Amino acid sequence: MDHLHPPGHTCCPETATSHPHDPIPLEPKEIPQITFPSVDNRQASQSSVNSITYSPSSTPESPLTPATEPEPQVDDLLEELKDEGTFEITPPPPRGRRSSSKPITVDPEEVKNLLGEGASNASLIDKVCCGEGCCKLQALEEDPESSNHLPVLVPDNDAFRSLRLKLGPLSLESKLTKTLDISASVVSFAPLSNPNLPHESSVYKNPPKFVTPHPPYEVFPAKVHHARELTKPGAEKKTYHFDLDITDYPEESGTVDFVVGGAIGVCAPNDDKIVDELFDLLGVLRHLRDKPVILKTTGGRWPTIWGDEAPRELTTTRRELLTWCSDLQSYPPTKPLLRLLAEYADAPNEKKILMYLSSAQGQAAFCDLRTGPHLTITQLLHAFPSSKPPLPHIISLLSTLMPRFYSLSQDPLISCRRDGSQCRRIIEMAVTVHETNNWRGGPRKGVGSGFLERVAQKIMAATEQGKDPLALDLRVPMFRGLMANPLARQFCMDGPMMLIGSGVGIAPFRGFVHRRLMSENVTNKVWVVQGIRDSLLDEIYSGDWGVQEDKIKTIVQSRGGTHQYVQDAVRHQADLVWFLLNTLDGRIFVCGSQKGMGEGVEQAIIDVVIDKGNLNGEEAAAFLEGKKKEGQYIAVSSPFRFLPPRMNLVVDLMDRRPGK
Numbered sequence: 126m127d128h129l130h131p132p133g134h135t136c137c138p139e140t141a142t143s144h145p146h147d148p149i150p151l152e153p154k155e156i157p158q159i160t161f162p163s164v165d166n167r168q169a170s171q172s173s174v175n176s177i178t179y180s181p182s183s184t185p186e187s188p189l190t191p192a193t194e195p196e197p198q199v200d201d202l203l204e205e206l207k208d209e210g211t212f213e214i215t216p217p218p219p220r221g222r223r224s225s226s227k228p229i230t231v232d233p234e235e236v237k238n239l240l241g242e243g244a245s246n247a248s249l250i251d252k253v254c255c256g257e258g259c260c261k262l263q264a265l266e267e268d269p270e271s272s273n274h275l276p277v278l279v280p281d282n283d284a285f286r287s288l289r290l291k292l293g294p295l296s297l298e299s300k301l302t303k304t305l306d307i308s309a310s311v312v313s314f315a316p317l318s319n320p321n322l323p324h325e326s327s328v329y330k331n332p333p334k335f336v337t338p339h340p341p342y343e344v345f346p347a348k349v350h351h352a353r354e355l356t357k358p359g360a361e362k363k364t365y366h367f368d369l370d371i372t373d374y375p376e377e378s379g380t381v382d383f384v385v386g387g388a389i390g391v392c393a394p395n396d397d398k399i400v401d402e403l404f405d406l407l408g409v410l411r412h413l414r415d416k417p418v419i420l421k422t423t424g425g426r427w428p429t430i431w432g433d434e435a436p437r438e439l440t441t442t443r444r445e446l447l448t449w450c451s452d453l454q455s456y457p458p459t460k461p462l463l464r465l466l467a468e469y470a471d472a473p474n475e476k477k478i479l480m481y482l483s484s485a486q487g488q489a490a491f492c493d494l495r496t497g498p499h500l501t502i503t504q505l506l507h508a509f510p511s512s513k514p515p516l517p518h519i520i521s522l523l524s525t526l527m528p529r530f531y532s533l534s535q536d537p538l539i540s541c542r543r544d545g546s547q548c549r550r551i552i553e554m555a556v557t558v559h560e561t562n563n564w565r566g567g568p569r570k571g572v573g574s575g576f577l578e579r580v581a582q583k584i585m586a587a588t589e590q591g592k593d594p595l596a597l598d599l600r601v602p603m604f605r606g607l608m609a610n611p612l613a614r615q616f617c618m619d620g621p622m623m624l625i626g627s628g629v630g631i632a633p634f635r636g637f638v639h640r641r642l643m644s645e646n647v648t649n650k651v652w653v654v655q656g657i658r659d660s661l662l663d664e665i666y667s668g669d670w671g672v673q674e675d676k677i678k679t680i681v682q683s684r685g686g687t688h689q690y691v692q693d694a695v696r697h698q699a700d701l702v703w704f705l706l707n708t709l710d711g712r713i714f715v716c717g718s719q720k721g722m723g724e725g726v727e728q729a730i731i732d733v734v735i736d737k738g739n740l741n742g743e744e745a746a747a748f749l750e751g752k753k754k755e756g757q758y759i760a761v762s763s764p765f766r767f768l769p770p771r772m773n774l775v776v777d778l779m780d781r782r783p784g785k
């Protein structure tokens with residue numbers, strides 16, 4: 126019986142190894158059967174065997190618009206006019222379907238009426254709202270009795286212009302409502318009771334001891350044994366490889382260890398230049414920046430990462446706090462922060478604009494600010510130069526600087542470097558540097574990747590100059606992090622598996638292959654699909670897998686070669702994918718961005734299930750969900766980056782369960 130394919134389905138191409146009349150491979154002989162409820166509304170269509178050939182230009186995400194038949198009367202009239210030669214009909218050009226852009230409502234009160242007052246109803250707009258109450262916008266009204274209707278003068282500097290604020294008829298006399306009250310400061314500084322007490326600070330190498338990933342363990346300063354660039358000059362994104370020496374990593378309770386597929390946490394500092402720039406903008410005197418003080422907090426976890434929520438008194442310096450404890454560039458501005466800047470702005474026009482952004486009338490402009498180009502605290506202070514809040518109050522409103530997580534790119538149990546008679550234990554990882562334009566026109570890099578790139582460049586510069594890079598004694602503050610993540614938990618030493626990764630997401634699978642090579646030949650047991658932009662520039666770890674790569678690895682280039690993506694390779698290897706899904710110990714691992722690549726691979730696998738299993742879309746999706754629960758389809762994001770504190774704590778506790 127022919128099967129109706131769902132809209133958007135891309136059929137898998139037939140190859141020389143396809144079995145159109147027996148879609149399930151011969152091995153294994155016993156395959157569990159899944160029974161699905163019958164569907165009555167199926168209509169006859171072409172069989173999946175005779176489906177159209179897949180091409181990269183196909184767009185499964187685009188909805189299909191059915192053809193519309195003309196009315197019989199209109200059709201007859203047109204034929205008569207053509208026969209009489211009255212006019213010539215020119216067929217209209219084809220036009221793709223577009224969705225309606227007409228909103229349901231633009232009135233904030235109507236939005237509230239539609240959503241209701243319940244918290245569950247408000248969650249309906251979580252995916253499109255900036256999170257700061259944009260749906261409660263109130264119009265900015267002009268005062269007819271006011272003699273001044275001139276718009277407020279905007280600050281004349283590049284930082285303000287980069288904000289692209291739309292202020293409308295805002296003037297100094299504009300009435301603003303529902304402005305936030307200024308938030309109380311939860312941080313304060315006090316002088317030491319004995320100024321002569323010594324304070325050891327390693328601010329330029331390691332975080333303070335109170336910055337702990339999971340008390341009572343401290344961050345370990347891993348020495349950088351080696352670093353190199355994996356990508357070639359001209360690559361759109363640079364990727365670096367690091368060898369970190371963990372020989373002296375302190376032992377922890379239980380049997381927790383570095384494992385293949387695991388990820389380490391890196392406590393990266395803010396760039397020294399950004400820290401000094403913030404000091405300068407706030408007017409903090411140079412002799413105070415490194416002077417020891419008593420830090421007092423009224424509650425919360427800060428300045429620790431996952432410490433107890435409690436008041437604290439700690440000896441530290443202002444530089445230590447800005448370097449290791451407060452995130453200066455990763456999060457968009459909040460209303461309490463803008464309200465604080467307004468409180469301390471001396472220029473009336475700057476104060477008015479900041480108050481406007483903190484009010485109900487400025488909700489739309491505030492939402493654009495949060496969801497627009499990336500902003501930093503230093504950029505805001507440049508945009509509003511008359512505002513210089515106290516440093517403790519600024520710190521109270523900044524987010525905690527969280528660790529970044531990076532997957533191990535090798536098997537940590539077999540990696541070793543000889544140092545005389547001693548074997549130094551080494552772990553390896555790969556890091557891609559993501560760059561965007563900052564408001565000055567230069568590159569902006571992430572906190573973690575930017576820090577690691579600076580370390581790699583120092584190592585590479587020393588190597589080019591003929592110097593010993595180990596003599597630099599460069600350190601990466603890290604800790605044993607996510608060793609119970611899905612990649613590490615589901616990896617096994619036997620059974621066939623397909624490893625699908627794009628960009629740096631392929632790195633942990635190199636460790637998978639290294640581990641499997643310890644016990645067997647991986648040919649016809651392991652298949653790697655590596656997605657890159659251009660193999661001449663972006664391919665990482667080429668020739669470094671320990672096997673004859675052309676027998677296990679498929680390279681898919683999105684901009685060079687065939688101009689395809691990894692999901693295209695999945696469809697072309699439909700027989701193999703279907704075999705792995707139906708093998709009791711078969712597994713498919715996916716590592717990369719879940720937006721785009723991850724979603725595309727999952728849809729490609731659903732297409733394979735539809736074609737090979739003769740199922741409809743809902744049945745195929747349910748089939749794949751079952752494989753996820755059984756641990757046969759594992760998809761994760763990479764790099765892991767930084768996770769919410771509670772999620773990290775839960776994962777860490779999983780690592781410490783008895784028997785793990």
